[in-house]
Amino acid sequence: MENVIELRGVSKALKAFTIDNMDLQIKQGFVTGFIGANGAGKSTTMKLIMNLLQPDNGEVSVFGLDYASHEKEIKDRIGFVYDSNIFYESLNLKDISRIVAPAYKRWNHQQFKAYVNQFELPLNKPIKKFSKGMQMKASIAIALSHDAELIIMDEPTAGLDPTSRRELLDIFQEVMVDGKRTILFSTHITSDLDRIADYIVLIDEGKILFDKPIYELQEQYALVKGSTELLDPDTEAYFIKIDRSPNGFQALTKDATKVKEVFGNHVVIEEASLEEIMFYMKGADSHYD
Amino acid sequence: MFNLIKKDLIIQKTQIILFIPLIIFLILFARDISPIFIFLVAGAYISANAYVYDGMVESNILLNSLPYTRKLIVTSRYIGAMVYMVLSMAMAGAVLYLFDYSYDMMDMAIAAGLFFIFAAIAFPLFYILKPAYIGVVMFIGMIALAIGFQPAARFLERNLITITDFITSLSTTMLYLSGAAIAIGLYLISWIISQFIYQRKVF
Known part of the structure; x- marks a missing residue:
């Protein structure tokens, strides 16, 4: 190409x-x-x-x-x-x-x-x-x-x-x-x-x-929602950026398959729109590519 | 390059229609002004307008996105200015002749010399100044020229005689030739400076 x-x-x-x-x-x-x-x-x-x-x-x-x-x-x-x-x-x-x-x-x-x-x-x-x-x-x-x-x-x-x-x-x-x-x-x-x-x-x-x-x-990136109790330094590594709120967290991952494997049914995984990807990537560390 | 020069004519269609009435206006309402001034205004008319137009919109972005090099854009400006000066002065000469306004070739030559000096100073400035200021600078320049021209011309006339007297050893032809050489020399230097500025310009 x-x-x-x-x-x-x-x-x-x-x-x-x-x-x-x-x-x-x-x-x-x-x-x-x-x-x-x-x-x-x-x-x-x-x-x-x-x-x-x-x-x-x-x-x-x-x-x-x-x-x-x-x-x-x-x-x-x-x-x-x-x-x-x-x-x-x-x-x-x-x-x-x-x-x-x-x-x-x-x-x-x-x-x-x-x-x-x-x-x-x-x-x-x-x-x-x-x-x-x-x-x-x-x-x-x-x-x-x-x-x-x-x-x-x-x-x-x-x-x-x-x-x-x-x-x-x-x-x-x-x-x-x-x-x-x-x-x-x-x-x-x-x-x-x-x-x-x-x-x-x-x-x-x-x-x-x-x-x-x-x-x-569309395949790799996803929005993940779940309880903040699921988060620890190990699991946080799967996410590009995490938004925490009293009701739980919402985060962007670039490895949806892996997240599914690790968290199973404890989290909700949704397709991330370009806008959401753009929003979460902004200001996140650039070593994620 | 021909296309870039022709572009000024396309842009200034309306202004060119106003060109002859402007000359007639100067002849009728300013009977005692020097024909040099009329030739100078005529000669600078298209080039000055061209800069105003190019400053008004982001036409530098347009020209530089088209298959032209920066060098070619500046070259066309300098060559175009000469072409338009010659054409406009010839036209002004014809109008003056029709209106029985006396002038001689020397008036044209002096106007051309003044135009070269004026352009030599103004063109690089246009490349440095922000487009928004160009109109203001043009306006002030024109007023300064209008106010200062008559005394300057009289001063020059007086001094021209002194200078001619002073260099009696030189022929008048020689004198005018060196004047022409200085004017054209300044124009060429200005051309090189404009190339230098425009190559580095950020759009």
Whole structure:
């Protein structure tokens, strides 16, 4: 399995934030969901991948190429969507496509028009008069109209109403049908990912806590509830983080099978949602991966 | 690079429509201003607007996410500024001619020289300053220019004569050539500085 993005030992110190020695691999042909709380480092990592930020140390390679000598070639094959509008807002979509299209070798105007029709986007209305959902759709139409092999989206569903979110997720699924494309998709709305992600990367405080196939997460991770009497230093070792209350404890484990073996029917084991995993992993020791 | 230069025209469609009325306005309502000033405003018009536009939205993120290198973005800005200066001044010259406003080629040359100096100072600043301040700086700059231009021009005229007198051994051509060399030299140095700043810019 090939990696379309690789970060090796990447460090970047910003004013209020540091990424230290990060390793990350994004597999080709899959949807990877990049999750973490606000301020966990998702956007910074995305910017490092897009070469908007250059690492202080370490290497970033995309399609096996480095930015120092292949910047144009790499970006020609990437479609990007950011959470805020980056297009000249007084321009309409037609003019924006006039600016963007000649930058790409494989811009497909028919394809662009097809997406514009599908998303019901007006071509002659200034972008600033677009709703948030329309702006996102416009970004996506542009990102998908030059035969990009890698689509990088930073919080594409943020600020969208549930209907638009669903619509967008459907579009992403359609885009993935041919199996050649890779999507890296950051979000803090984890329910978006249950439907479309193949891999989940969790980041917290600039550190990658895990990078796993989603089915593995669903199989291995579980929420465990039981009486606090069951807890002692030995049994606590099975859990990533434990919440205690007068009524008992609730904890996240990454080894559901083992917990079942050890505690048997003394505890209740439930499937952990991505949100719960994210919540319990936050602030837990990073040696759990 | 051609695409990046052309981009400014697409963005400024409306402003370009206003360009000729602006020149006519200057001719009609400011009859006694120096044609140098008109040429300077005309020459700087598109480039100055381009910076304002690029500062307004996060267009640096857009441009740098497209298949362009940072080097190419800065290069296009500097070359584009020259191209637009030449085109705009030619257009302003044509409008002035139609309105029977007298000027000579030397006015154009001095305006071009001033533009190079103005751009040499302003462009790197635009890359350093936060987008929000660019408008303010532009505004103050324009006011300073408007207030200071006439006295400065008179001062220059007086001193130009003194200097010409002083270097009588040099021909006027020589004098203007060295003036041009200094202006273009500053522009080239500014270009290198902007490259240096933009390579390290954090978006």
